Amino acid sequence: MKRRTLLATGASAAVAAAMGMPVRAEGHEPLKVGFIYIGPVGDGGWTYQHDQGRLAVEEHFGDAVETIYQENVPESADAERAITQMVLSGADLIFTTSFGYMDATNTVAGKFPDVKFEHATGYRRDHPNVSTYDARFYEGRAVIGHIAGKMTKTNKIGYIASFPIPEVIQGINSSFLHAKKVNPDVEMVVIWAYTWFDPAKEADAAKAMIEQGVDVILQHTDSTAPQAAAAEAGNVFTFGQASDMAAFKPSPRIASIIDNWNPYYIKRVQDVIDGTWESGHSWGGMAEGEVVIGEITDAVPADVKAEAEAMIAAITAGEYHPFTGPINKQDGTPFLAEGEVATDLQLVQMDFYLEGMLGDIPS
Template structure:
């Protein structure tokens, strides 16, 4: 699936911003759509799955109507602003920036090019020409947390965190709450890698957790390195992150969370083509088809698989929300009373662990 598209550069990159804006407006032919990726398209996880979505969008709309360009492994920060600007100067009229750390660079470039449309993944800042989109990954983590709680023999589950942002904290809390619900003896250990994609660091984090006696590893990082490390220790299981990571099935990878971006990309590109695009925020989940659970392997007992499938059905139907009280904060104070469901506002700013998780969230 790995493909490379060469971005227009050179002389185009030396144009002034005003000339670039006029060039964008004057362009004819297929709509040029750009993608900025935080990792390589071959990472097997987050970026790979975004690129799958890009290709699905082109197939759905037609290569005669849309042309795509992308730049991979763009660091979050000033480098992102330069990459986004170059993409605009190359003629892109719609740009998807696919990582949280691209938020301010996207807003900054958008202010200079009001006639170009931007879509930022997992952020919260919008403008007239900037939309945001995200998925309710915590729904998938409720499912894998349930499987993890049922399958652990050591009662020790490990979680590899990337950065302490609300999305990741949601995932940690959801995984633990649902593991604890089916196995009150469960303990959760979190190791922060402070990276989205670094196979060496991710493997080291997995090894450190296994050395602590963990026999289930959940990750919120993008490479398959934790699975490869887990293969070295019989009895350790893992879960695919962002994509299916099926190369490691049936074990250690026993299920996965799949980010399904294709339908969203198709919808938003079509909106630009038909003139209906507007700035908005989208937070889709299982019911929208944004979050999928990959095949649950035969390594999972039949009764556990059935329990997981029921949870998927209930979340999809809207009859169950993973953050439904009673839930206390880590310090024992009440967060959600019995039957109360967390609001989107609460979840989007989540900055604390729930009761039972040991350790501090890095500042």
């Protein structure tokens, strides 16, 4: 969907400003904002939720902004071509919404210094016109790990992982740590899918886990295929990933981690309009409203739901950090001492499993 040019002049502009509506200066075209997506907007997960953020930008700014997007852009040379084409189409601000776009984003940014670039989940800002942003997904993983540990009857929970990068490893460790706290007998089966979105691979991973006795499945992949596989198997619980995946409520989907990008996207677009945009890094979580736990359904016992809600409240208030010691690494060496809280640097460099996890992280 594209927005028409806003022609706010004279009294109409004054009225709009008085009402707090965003306006562009007289004679200016709308700010053109582009989004590069790893999957289809209908994936029901990661890309879907980013596109909800794009739509929120349209709703908030009206005709002061025009948005464009390209979906299904591979994390390859195709990304550089797609980003470049978006610049040439007139984009003023571009959000590249997958980790694997990091190199391409910085390469294109170096060629077009007047365009602003925002890269999701990355860490490189090679140029002053590049910013990075992420969400503290590990906070949500702690909550659903707690629920998973309480809900499993086989003491086997599964995790469908995408790629062995710190963001994903954080999620695995946070989920396992909090499942283990409430169920010392729990084991976690991890299957690496090496994809963000591939319904066939995700379904195969879920079925393989179920065959191994897993009865609660978590995922860091984007499709609803694991939900469908669990529904077909019966007596298996799942959690929505990135979006609510509400079609599978009340079971097998018993809760969800929702990535709410709306506040960040609206803020950064406003910064460009105001001329206050600066390069930096943002890492918001529950406190900022960027990580949300979706409805915990009645399939979860009331006491477990209350415990999960108490954890959400504590994390949101800054009273509890999911990585608080004592915590050991998988090999038994200390990671965090009693009461010690992981630093952001420790988290973004996480490349190890925690004590009790089985198997190895692929290199």
